[in-house]
Structure formats: structure tokens, C-alpha cells
Amino acid sequence: MATPSSLPLCERIQRKNTIQRAIDVIILFLLFSLLVYRLHFLNNHGLTWLLAFLCESWFTFTWILVMSNKWNPVEYKTYPDNLLQRVTELPSVDMFVTTADPVLEPPIITINTVLSLLAIDYPPQKLACYVSDDGCSPLTYYSLSEASKFARLWVPFCKKYNIQVRAPFRYFADDSLTFSDSSWEFHQEWKMMKVEYEQLCHKIEDAVQKSMPCDFTGEFAEFLNVDSKNHPAIIKVMCENKEGLADGLPHLVYVSREKQLKHPHHYKAGAMNVLTRVSGLMSNAPYMLNVDCDMFVNNPKVVLHAMSLLLGSKSEKESAYVQFPQMFYNGLKDDPYGNQLVVVFEYMMHGMSGLQGPPYGGTGCFHRRKIIYGLYPDDVESINGKLVENKLLEFGSSKELIKSAAHALEGNTDPPNYLQESIEAAHQVANCGYEHSSGWGTKLGWRYGSTTEDVLTGLTIHKKGWKSIYCTPDPPAFLGCAPSGGPAAMTQQKRWATGLLEILMSKNCPIFATLFEKLQFRQCLAYLWLFSWGIRSVPELCYAALPMYCIITNSSFLPKVDEPVFWILVALYVIYSLYTLFEYLRTGQSIRAWWNNQRMARITTMTAWFFGFLSVVLKLLGISETVFEVTKKDQSSDSTNDNDAGRFTFDESPVFVPGITIFLLHLTALIVSLLKLQPLAHDGHGSGLGEVLCSVWLLLCFWPFLKGLFRKGKHGIPISTICKSAALAIVFLHLCRRTTMG
Numbered sequence: 001m002a003t004p005s006s007l008p009l010c011e012r013i014q015r016k017n018t019i020q021r022a023i024d025v026i027i028l029f030l031l032f033s034l035l036v037y038r039l040h041f042l043n044n045h046g047l048t049w050l051l052a053f054l055c056e057s058w059f060t061f062t063w064i065l066v067m068s069n070k071w072n073p074v075e076y077k078t079y080p081d082n083l084l085q086r087v088t089e090l091p092s093v094d095m096f097v098t099t100a101d102p103v104l105e106p107p108i109i110t111i112n113t114v115l116s117l118l119a120i121d122y123p124p125q126k127l128a129c130y131v132s133d134d135g136c137s138p139l140t141y142y143s144l145s146e147a148s149k150f151a152r153l154w155v156p157f158c159k160k161y162n163i164q165v166r167a168p169f170r171y172f173a174d175d176s177l178t179f180s181d182s183s184w185e186f187h188q189e190w191k192m193m194k195v196e197y198e199q200l201c202h203k204i205e206d207a208v209q210k211s212m213p214c215d216f217t218g219e220f221a222e223f224l225n226v227d228s229k230n231h232p233a234i235i236k237v238m239c240e241n242k243e244g245l246a247d248g249l250p251h252l253v254y255v256s257r258e259k260q261l262k263h264p265h266h267y268k269a270g271a272m273n274v275l276t277r278v279s280g281l282m283s284n285a286p287y288m289l290n291v292d293c294d295m296f297v298n299n300p301k302v303v304l305h306a307m308s309l310l311l312g313s314k315s316e317k318e319s320a321y322v323q324f325p326q327m328f329y330n331g332l333k334d335d336p337y338g339n340q341l342v343v344v345f346e347y348m349m350h351g352m353s354g355l356q357g358p359p360y361g362g363t364g365c366f367h368r369r370k371i372i373y374g375l376y377p378d379d380v381e382s383i384n385g386k387l388v389e390n391k392l393l394e395f396g397s398s399k400e401l402i403k404s405a406a407h408a409l410e411g412n413t414d415p416p417n418y419l420q421e422s423i424e425a426a427h428q429v430a431n432c433g434y435e436h437s438s439g440w441g442t443k444l445g446w447r448y449g450s451t452t453e454d455v456l457t458g459l460t461i462h463k464k465g466w467k468s469i470y471c472t473p474d475p476p477a478f479l480g481c482a483p484s485g486g487p488a489a490m491t492q493q494k495r496w497a498t499g500l501l502e503i504l505m506s507k508n509c510p511i512f513a514t515l516f517e518k519l520q521f522r523q524c525l526a527y528l529w530l531f532s533w534g535i536r537s538v539p540e541l542c543y544a545a546l547p548m549y550c551i552i553t554n555s556s557f558l559p560k561v562d563e564p565v566f567w568i569l570v571a572l573y574v575i576y577s578l579y580t581l582f583e584y585l586r587t588g589q590s591i592r593a594w595w596n597n598q599r600m601a602r603i604t605t606m607t608a609w610f611f612g613f614l615s616v617v618l619k620l621l622g623i624s625e626t627v628f629e630v631t632k633k634d635q636s637s638d639s640t641n642d643n644d645a646g647r648f649t650f651d652e653s654p655v656f657v658p659g660i661t662i663f664l665l666h667l668t669a670l671i672v673s674l675l676k677l678q679p680l681a682h683d684g685h686g687s688g689l690g691e692v693l694c695s696v697w698l699l700l701c702f703w704p705f706l707k708g709l710f711r712k713g714k715h716g717i718p719i720s721t722i723c724k725s726a727a728l729a730i731v732f733l734h735l736c737r738r739t740t741m742g
């Protein structure tokens with residue numbers, strides 16, 4: 001019989017992907033054939049060929065990155081039940097939740113996430129939950145305070161009946177719940193709990209309705225007249241498990257860091273660093289979990305899964321952090337905005353798992369505190385006083401923090417602390433001047449300088465030689481909101497493209513990390529794939545311009561139907577489409593979802609990513625800074641029955657202009673072609689079937705924009721945007737005419 005110490009905690013499994021590899025290679029071969037063909041005839045054709053060749057070279061390069069990324073997929077299995085037999089004492093975990101704006105992120109969402117964390121299946125005396133509120137909102141604080149009262153009922157209820165989904169709004173929204181085979185007692189308690197939760201919701205709704213949620217006395221006094229952009233730090237211990245009771249609740253602490261107008265606050269990265277320091281003073285757990293305010297715990301065993309990997313891997317070097325996938329509960333049917341990322345997570349993340357590990361995704365991730373504090377893999381074996389002393393120089397001036405950090409770096413656990421005792425020191429480290437001349441944001445903690453601080457922070461861990469692990473338990477660990485409208489989806493994609501490109505264009509570029517540090521070569525390729533999203537918009541826009549340019553000027557950039565290479569292109573298109581379609585079907589998605597994603601990939605690349613690209617160019621030129629725009633979260637769940645839900649929505653944002661321009665131009669091109677208004681072709685290289693097919697395909701991709709031209713309200717494109725796009729299209733047409741005449 002296996003002894004407890006020999007029971008496995010986790011297992012690394014190499015996925016088989018022979019067929020996929022074969023198709024990858026075929027696609028690559030076709031791409032190379034196309035490039036060779038282009039090169040061979042470069043002299044016979046004009047600029048359009050050269051441009052097509054350059055774009056296709058870029059696509060081939062991207063394909064190589066994708067191939068390398070997906071070549072050795074790996075997945076991990078975890079055995080959390082063995083953990084409980086093997087480990088006598090589980091380590092403690094600090095849990096961080098960030099929220100920034102009570103309007104875009106309604107407090108009811110945040111408190112559901114907090115409640116789901118408080119009710120997690122893990123010894124509560126080992127847990128502390130810290131909520132960072134960058135909105136410094138009395139409403140958020142009030143909601144949390146009410147939620148902490150409700151938690152005293154909710155947490156024991158969840159544990160007693162082993163409830164699966166511990167975010168109450170999701171639990172009570174589940175219609176499939178039946179009481180036929182449950183006890184009378186459960187039924188009674190369930191009813192009581194539902195009433196309590198409804199009361200909590202009413203209180204919060206009432207507070208939202210009133211401009212003032214409370215009368216700003218007592219514990220609320222500090223919120224009187226606060227300005228969310230300019231206020232002192234507010235830190236409140238809302239719930240403390242002083243006796244360390246195993247049937248108590250985890251600690252709950254509210255943190256709103258100090259803000260001053262002239263001080264950069266570094267958005268979420270800044271908030272995470274404050275949480276790291278405040279928690280370092282209070283509970284100083286060796287592990288830290290962080291989630292966005294909308295990402296509630298959907299699998300109550302999530303900490304046990306993470307611990308199976310953190311404690312069960314061969315060495316700490318193998319598991320610097322454990323990342324869970326981002327999945328969504330409000331996913332619209334067939335993913336109309338292409339932002340549920342199922343396929344990306346399934347194939348790209350498992351692919352990276354076979355290399356140095358998944359990037360850090362900002363939410364649903366367990367970190368080791370000492371690695372966030374800047375430790376290298378080699379330091380772990382030879383940790384000594386000198387080394388620790390050197391590291392501590394970066395921590396700023398708080399003596400208490402330095403002491404706690406020394407403990408964390410040396411791997412000692414702290415004697416239990418009363419949280420309230422650290423409140424003064426906590427205020428000190430939450431001040432905006434605290435990081436001045438320290439290493440926070442540059443040498444330790446969450447890194448500054450990118451609107452995707454998560455990926456940057458993960459990269460700095462990988463480049464030290466650490467590896468990370470991707471964990472996909474069933475049921476999914478966390479679920480959150482995907483943006484459910486065109487503008488929100490575009491804002492998010494733009495921010496991602498911006499942040500990722502910012503990293504590529506900085507000293508943190510992964511190429512340097514491979515040359516001079518310990519980032520593995522193929523991990524570097526995987527990061528390059530991610531970081532070049534913004535750049536990809538340029539060749540895609542050029543490639544999208546080619547068919548219409550060719551039709552309008554009666555020139556060509558594609559081979560003619562009677563040339564054999566034409567079939568290379570057809571084969572490429574067909575094989576690639578079937579290949580991607582198969583990926584969607586294999587992850588349980590519909591053909592419609594596949595098409596929506598194909599379409600949205602083109603729309604997002606040419607609009608949101610292009611704007612991301614532009615904002616990085618502006619930053620590099622020193623003209624403007626990049627900003628973190630928070631995405632709007634809404635609670636509406638599966639809107640499968642809502643006809644409106646999948647309909648594209650628009651706003652005045654300039655991000656829609658390139659999309660509409662492309663649409664208008666292709667429409668014009670097709671009309672020109674239909675009415676045979678093209679000029680005479682030079683030397684017999686006029687446009688042909690290939691160009692027309694491309695144009696038709698792009699029109700189909702941008703179909704939502706056609707509908708938007710005729711709709712009103714949020715489903716319609718604002719007149720001003722249409723005018724701007726039309727003006728741009730006219731300028732383009734004019735330029736086309738000049739080139740033909742010239």
C-alpha cells in the first residue's frame with residue numbers, strides 16, 4: 001500500500017498531437033512555396049507584389065511562432081485529496097482582489113467574488129483576503145462591510161452542505177437546483193440564505209440609488225468628501241480571526257492606497273504592490289492568490305489544486321506560479337465578440353506549458369511571495385544573510401516591512417500577528433511616496449511600464465529561469481465577465497495590444513532576456529507571438545487594402561486561376577480554415593462560434609490592435625502616455641434568449657473608423673468590379689477572381705459594420721464616425737486613381 005509520502009500530488013502529461021503537427025508543417029510548406037513563388041516573379045510585377053510578399057513573410061513568421069508554441073503541449077493533473085494525507089500543515093495564502101471603479105465594476109460583483117474566496121475549502125485560519133479599492137468608494141466599503149456580516153452565515157452554509165458554487169449570485173441563479181433528494185433542514189436553510197442574500201442585494205441597491213450610501217459617521221467617517229484621485233490611504237481590518245479558529249472566517253482587510261494627483265499610481269500594478277506590502281505586514285503568507293473583482297471562485301478546491309502543484313512539483317524552480325485559465329460565466333452564445341478565448345487558452349497555454357510555462361494572466365494565479373520579492377532559482381538553495389540583506393535594500397524604508405520580508409525570503413513563517421497592530425505601518429507602506437527610491441515596480445513586485453503588467457511581471461519571473469504551471473481543473477477554477485459589447489471588447493483588446501507591444505519595445509524585450517538572461521529560446525518565441533499582436537495590424541491592414549486597390553486600379557497581387565500557384569492559395573485557405581474549425585469543434589464550440597472568432601480576429605486586428613500599435617508609437621515619440629482603461633463588468637448571465645445580446649454595439653470611439661473605412665472601400669471595389677468600371681490593365685496583369693474573392697470575404701468579416709450603418713442607438717454607427725470613415729475612404733480612392741493615372 002502506498003504510504004502517504006509516496007502519494008503523487010501532481011502529474012505532468014505530454015499531449016499527443018501528431019496530426020496537428022503534420023498539418024502545421026503542411027501549412028508552413030505552403031506558405032514557403034508561396035513566398036518562393038513571389039520572390040521568383042518579383043521583377044515582373046509592381047509594388048503590389050512586393051507589398052504582398054512582405055505581408056506574407058510576416059504571416060509566415062507568425063505561423064512559425066504559433067507552430068513552435070503548439071509543438072509540445074503538456075497538461076497537469078492534480079490530486080488534491082492526496083495533499084490532505086501528505087501534508088500535516090497547509091501553508092497560508094493571502095488572497096488579493098482589485099477593484100477600481102464602483103460604476104464600471106458594481107460592488108455587488110466584487111462582494112460576490114470576496115464571498116466566494118472567504119468560503120473556499122481551505123483552513124480559514126490560513127487565509128486572509130485583501131480588497132484593494134482604487135476607486136476609494138464608500139459604496140464599495142459599505143457593500144463589503146455588509147457582505148462580511150452575510151459571510152458569517154454564508155460560509156458555514158457552503159461548508160456544511162458542500163456547495164459547489166460559492167458566489168451567491170451564481171448559486172441562487174441556478175434554476176436546475178432541486179430539493180427532491182435533499183433534507184428538510186437543507187431546504188429551510190437554503191430558503192433562509194436566499195432571503196438573507198436578497199436583503200443584502202437590496203441594501204446595496206438602495207445605497208447605489210442614494211448618492212450617499214451611509215451617513216459618514218463611525219467607520220465611514222474617513223470616506224467623507226474623499227476624492228478618488230486624491231486622498232489619504234484608508235485601511236480597515238473588517239474581519240479578523242484572532243483565535244485562529246478552524247471554523248471561523250478568513251481575515252478580511254479593505255485597502256485603498258493613498259493617491260495624489262502628481263504621483264503616478266501605476267494602475268493595477270501599483271495596487272498589487274500596495275497589497276503585497278500591506279499583507280506582508282499583516283499575515284505575510286508565503287503564497288499569494290490574486291483575482292480581478294469579477295473573477296469568483298467556481299471550484300472551492302482551487303487552493304488545494306494549486307498547492308498540489310506548488311508543493312508537489314520536483315523543485316520550486318518548476319513552479320514559480322500556478323496560473324488558472326480565464327473563463328467566463330456570462331459568455332454570449334457563439335462568442336459574437338470573439339473574446340471568450342477558449343481556443344487560445346486551450347492550445348497556446350497548453351503549448352507554453354511544455355516550454356517554460358504559461359505567462360502570468362493577471363487573475364486566477366498563485367504566486368510565491370519570495371519570487372515576487374525578486375528571488376532567483378539559484379538563491380533558493382543558498383539563501384544566506386548577505387543575500388537577504390542585499391535584497392532588503394530595495395524594500396523601502398519601513399522597518400516592519402523589511403523584517404517581514406526577511407522572514408518571507410528565508411522561508412520562515414511568522415508568529416501569528418494581530419492585524420490591527422500593523423495598521424500604522426500598513427498606512428506607511430500604502431502611501432504614494434513610499435516606493436520612492438526603492439525597487440518596487442522595477443526590481444520587485446508587480447512591474448511598471450506596461451498596461452499588461454501581468455504579462456510583464458510573469459516575463460521577469462521566467463527570465464530568471466523559473467518555470468510556471470498551467471492548471472485546468474474541472475469544474476473550472478474561476479469564472480468572470482467577458483466584455484459584452486463592441487466598445488468594451490475593443491477597449492480591452494486595444495489595452496492588451498498596447499501593453500504587450502510596450503514590453504516588446506522596452507528593455508524588457510524577450511529577445512534580450514534570451515540573449516543575456518535565462519529565458520528559453522522557444523519561450524521567447526512564444527512571448528514574441530504575444531507581444532507582436534499590435535504590429536500584426538500593419539501587415540493585415542496592408543493585405544486588406546491590396547484586393548480593393550487591385551480591383552479599383554485593375555492590377556493584381558494574386559496569381560491567376562490558370563496558374564498552378566493559385567491552388568496553393570486555395571489549399572492554404574481551405575486547410576487553415578478546416579484546421580481552425582476543428583480546434584473549435586474539439587473544444588466543444590459551434591461552427592458559428594468558429595466563424596465569429598475568424599471574423600472578430602480580422603476586425604480586432606485591424607481596429608483595436610492597430611490603435612494599440614498607434615498608442616505605443618505615440619508613447620515612443622514622447623507624445624502621449626498609455627493608460628489602463630478599466631473594462632465594464634455586468635452581471636447579466638447567459639443572455640442566450642436575448643436577441644439583442646449578440647448584436648454588435650458601437651460608440652463614438654475612433655477605434656471603429658478603420659473598420660468602417662475598410663468596409664466602404666471593399667464595397668466600392670466590388671461595385672466597380674460588377675459595373676466593369678475599372679481602367680484598362682497594364683501589360684495584361686489586371687485583377688481577377690482572386691482579388692474579388694478576397695474582397696467578398698472581407699466584406700463578410702465586416703458584416704456587423706454594414707448592419708451598424710443602418711441601425712439606430714447603440715447598435716448603430718454614429719453619423720460622425722461614418723463621415724470620418726467616408727472621408728478617409730475618399731482620400732484612399734483618390735490616391736488609387738492618381739497612381740493609375742500617373
Ligand SMILES: O=c1ccn([C@@H]2O[C@H](COP(=O)(O)OP(=O)(O)O[C@H]3O[C@H](CO)[C@@H](O)[C@H](O)[C@H]3O)[C@@H](O)[C@H]2O)c(=O)[nH]1
Nearest residue numbers: 098099100134267268271292293361362363452492630631
Ligand atoms: O487603476 C486600476 C485599474 C485596474 N485595476 C483592476 O485591474 C483588474 C483588471 O481590470 P479589467 O478592466 O477587468 O481588465 P481586463 O482586460 O479584463 O483584465 C485582464 O488584463 C489585465 C491587463 O493585462 C490584467 O491586469 C487582468 O488581471 C486581466 O484579467 C480589475 O480588477 C481592476 O479593478 C485596478 O485595481 N486599478
Ligand SMILES: [Mn+2]
Nearest residue numbers: 292294481631
Ligand atoms: Mn476583466
